[in-house]
Amino acid sequence: MxxxxxxxxxxxxxxxxxxxxxxxxxxxxxxxxxxxxxxxxxxxxxxxxxxxxxxxxxxxxxxxxxxxxxxxxxxxxxxxxxxxxxxxxxxxxxxxxxxxxxxxxxxxxxxxxxxxxxxxxxxxxxxxxxxxxxxxxxxxxxxxxxxxxxxxxxxxRSRLRGPRKTDLLLTVAGVGLVVLPLLMTKGYFRIPVPFGGYGLAVSMAAGLVLVLFGVTLATTWLIRLYARRAGRRARSPEMLLAARLVEADPRAWARALSVVSLTVFFAAAAGAQQAGVGAYWHAHALVDLALLVALVTSAVALVVHQAEELIDHQRSFAALAASGVPERALGAVLVRQAFVAALPVCAVAALVGTLAVILPLGDIYQVRWLGWAGARAVAVAGIGVLAAVLVALAARPLLRGALRLDKLRA
Known part of the structure; x- marks a missing residue:
């Protein structure tokens, strides 16, 4: 060392x-x-x-x-x-x-x-x-x-791993750990949860962790499908190259965007919970402040991922630059990559985060609260996608360093 x-x-x-x-x-x-x-x-x-x-x-x-x-x-x-x-x-x-x-x-x-x-x-x-x-x-x-x-x-050495069925099983298991204890305590059966409130809290926490991992990995399916669709409908070389790069390794993008999806998930869940519970406004404000800081941290993590991606593809990008492709076009590829990968991830995370609050509270959740919860989910998903795009724009200096001709050496 x-x-x-x-x-x-x-x-x-x-x-x-x-x-x-x-x-x-x-x-x-x-x-x-x-x-x-x-x-x-x-x-x-x-x-x-x-x-x-x-x-x-x-x-x-x-x-x-x-x-x-x-x-x-x-x-x-x-x-x-x-x-x-x-x-x-x-x-x-x-x-x-x-x-x-x-x-x-x-x-x-x-x-x-x-x-x-x-x-x-x-x-x-x-x-x-x-x-x-x-x-x-x-x-x-x-x-x-x-x-x-x-x-x-x-x-x-990067193993390109595609979607797996076990990713979906993690999500189902997590939802079960969150919903079943609530049904046991609030449903018709009234079955006591082991260890009382602490057992309920541990079960729900474990369920949320499994849901987060499951949603993060299961979005690999959506990223690949959306990237494939975007590639088929691409109207520019930049979009075609970006879609094919994302489609080739969707799991890496799902892993890289896990921090952003985590933030979007909790932001959507917090919005749905705030709509139904008006008290503890100071705690809700602290949660929103924490989510804002978490989003900034997520953006920094994405910058690190962009640097790693450029290290992996520096020879390919340097070859394109040497063949006459302008730096501006390659920068547009980075932006479109971030958009293609972040859109399905943030959309699914916002939807699951909202449903994770609404479904267990279905018996007391009122219809008039759905407007606020839905608007909050759409807003946080858009903010997540915007953060990924802004990070891609901020990665232009890293791209400039990867386009040097010495990167073509064996």
Whole structure:
């Protein structure tokens, strides 16, 4: 690790600082959220939800930064291979680096929590420290599995994986964990939920996690179908190339947009819940503020993904530029890629987030609230698509660096 970190560029130092800061922020937010959970106080629970919303996009950003790091340390990774390191050793170093950065950042976040919450609960701090550190290790190991280092350099190995039926099963299982406990307590059977309110909260939380993962992965189907349709109806070379690029690897775009879809999902769900519950306006305002910050974090994660995409396709783009394709046309390809991939993802996330609130509360949810919930869902879906397009526009400097003729070298 000392050899790997020797002579790091300013960009890599910033990336390492970003990973550590993200781990620290996630630790601080999760510890604070756990201390605020109170099943007897809906306002405190909503505040805890707002803090959790901030932690999840930060975690996604950290993983994207780890993926990018595996493809930017070419010279030092090749040096390690010349020194006798095996590909397994290189992946192990990536895991150790990810775990070390996560541990150092989470220790700083835990220290800030202990200082600012001297009278609050502390039992969750070591658990959160362990979970954040393990997540850093797993993220570093998984981020390096698509990279093969050799003494001659570094090769990106991306397995193009299409949609899978198990993705839909995750969504169905998540919806069941959310809806069934509510039907047990509010339906005709009146079956008691194990462990009472805490059992209900754990079941619904696990269900929401499965729904989020399921929706993120299942949108691969929609991304591929929409990209295929957009390619067939393309009226410009830029749109055709963008649609074919998205259609070739829809799962990567679904993974990259998972942070945006998470934000859109919770924003739509919060809007549907706010329409039906007028109290706790301060907690609702905090949730909306958390969603705004989460959207900004999602945009940063998309910038990292755009950089990774340009690294993967830099030779193809450089060849197009060398053949006479103007830089402006290639920039339009990036924008259309973001639009084609983000539109189905954000639309499905907004729809599922709204239904996740309306369906369990169908017996008390009034028709006049549907207008606000629907308008909020459409608005947040549009904002998500707009954020993806703006990120593609902001990636023009990265594209300019990928179009240099030296990228054509073997």
């Amino acid at each position: 000392r050899m790997l970190n020797r002579g790091r560029s300013r960009t890599e130092r910033v990336r390492a600082l970003l990973v550590a800061a993200g781990a620290g922020a996630a630790t601080l937010l999760i510890c604070t959220a756990v201390s605020l959970v109170d099943t007897r106080n809906e306002g405190s629970s909503l505040t805890a939800l707002a803090l959790t919303l901030l932690a999840l996009p930060v975690a996604g950003l950290v993983h994207q930064a780890n993926r990018l790091a595996s493809a930017t340390r070419e010279r030092r990774l090749a040096g390690l291979r010349l020194a006798g390191a095996t590909p397994r050793d290189v992946r192990l170093l990536s895991a150790l680096e990810g775990g070390w950065l996560a541990l150092s950042g989470s220790l700083a976040g835990a220290l800030i929590y202990l200082i600012t919450h001297l009278s609050g609960p502390m039992v969750q701090v070591p658990v959160v420290l362990i979970l954040v550190t393990l997540s850093g290790v797993v993220s570093g190991a998984r981020a390096g599995r698509h990279v093969i280092s050799s003494p001659l350099g570094l090769v990106r």
